[in-house]
Amino acid sequence: MDNSKKAWKLINGGIAVPKGFYATGVQAGIKYKDKYDVALIFSEVQAQAAGVYTRNLVKAHPLYLTQRHLENGLARAIVINSGNANACVGEFGDQAAFAMAEVAGTFLAVPPEDVLVASTGVIGVEMPLDKVLNGIRMASSLLLNDVVKGIRGQKEEADEGAHRAALAIMTTDTMVKEYAYELSCSQGGVIHLGAIAKGSGMIHPNMGTMLGFLTTDAFLPSEDLQHILREAVEESFNMVTVDGDTSTNDMVVLMANGASGITLSGEDRTNFEEMVKSMCIELAKDIARDGEGATKLMEVSVSGAKTKEDARKIARSICGSSLVKAALFGEDANWGRILTAAGYSGAEFNPNIVDVFLGKLIVAQAGKGVTFSEEEAKVILALKEVHISLNLHSGEEQATAWGCDLTHEYVTINGSYRT
The missing domain is CATH 3.60.70.12 (L-amino peptidase D-ALA esterase/amidase)
Known part of the structure; x- marks a missing residue:
């Protein structure tokens, strides 16, 4: 800290x-x-x-x-x-x-x-x-x-x-x-x-x-x-x-x-x-x-939003996406899942001008994929703390949310929690 x-x-x-x-x-x-x-x-x-x-x-x-x-x-x-x-x-x-x-x-x-x-x-x-x-x-x-x-x-x-x-x-x-x-x-x-x-x-x-x-x-x-x-x-x-x-x-x-x-x-x-x-x-x-069964901390930062609430909605939606969480566990740079989770968050934004980053590595620009190093992405996703960021280019507001990956161990823990 x-x-x-x-x-x-x-x-x-x-x-x-x-x-x-x-x-x-x-x-x-x-x-x-x-x-x-x-x-x-x-x-x-x-x-x-x-x-x-x-x-x-x-x-x-x-x-x-x-x-x-x-x-x-x-x-x-x-x-x-x-x-x-x-x-x-x-x-x-x-x-x-x-x-x-x-x-x-x-x-x-x-x-x-x-x-x-x-x-x-x-x-x-x-x-x-x-x-x-x-x-x-x-x-x-x-x-x-x-x-x-x-x-x-x-x-x-x-x-x-x-x-x-x-x-x-x-x-x-x-x-x-x-x-x-x-x-x-x-x-x-x-x-x-x-x-x-x-x-x-x-x-x-x-x-x-x-x-x-x-x-x-x-x-x-x-x-x-x-x-x-x-x-x-x-x-x-x-x-x-x-x-x-x-x-x-x-x-x-x-x-x-x-x-x-x-x-x-x-x-x-x-x-x-x-x-x-x-x-x-x-x-x-x-x-x-410390999420049940987690192996990684996920931090999602959203900037350039029109409103604080839009930024919060998108950050939370990405952190809560089972597909994003599973990709994080598998160390798969599947940025499409990240943008998709932003899209169903209920926030207002233009997906055609959004940039997506894994750490400092840009993986999508203006809503489209760009050529990036899969090896570098693997190194970033192998870290215990993975930072995902989006710039919406629509305003001045920002927000950060936290989550974790979705692992086999999570199912094991919750499959028998009561007993």
């Missing part, structure tokens, strides 16, 4: 780096015996909070609960489980989601309304609630012990707890997704941004089966956080696709507890907005990179 030209810098750690935040993860045996599967994130003080959720009409029970709990823009804790989505199971699901908030709230001595809940895993199966609640009790006990010990002065232990939380939200993920940034403010002092995320399959704009949690020790009111988060999600999580499936449990939450003593304004506020966006983009790229 290149932060050389940024106002902030990448530092070690994750979700618990910002002052006043703690996190941990435990093994509750929800689906697998030796997997971390319950995570808990806690702020010592009341935090302003904002959330963005899936647009799927079918929503999981914890998502509805979190939406209600965030109506006042305040939160103290987030409890997350993997191994079971707690979705589409009727009244039991509502009761289970509230029980998770209630047990966490009881142990942390905060109202259950200040606890947000998220779940990920198999849809349509009642969760083993006793295991989940026992996991929350274990996580709460560990976390409170950290608070009492003043683990803030023991960064290695704090980072380890946060890392366990990142492990606990994973399902078919093969890589942990966690980052921390530090921003020096013009008014003096520093603020921090920490994050964890999960996502590998059932990923598509608006959002896919992905969860993201961000914390900061800066202060901004929840209304401002909501605007910043929504804008960041539009440029990141809503621009990533793995398989075209949008899930029931998608959620991104941002909490700001103000423990740094810094209220953001002016240039610092602008830098913070860009830092949040950068963080979300890195997490989104990791999700695409």
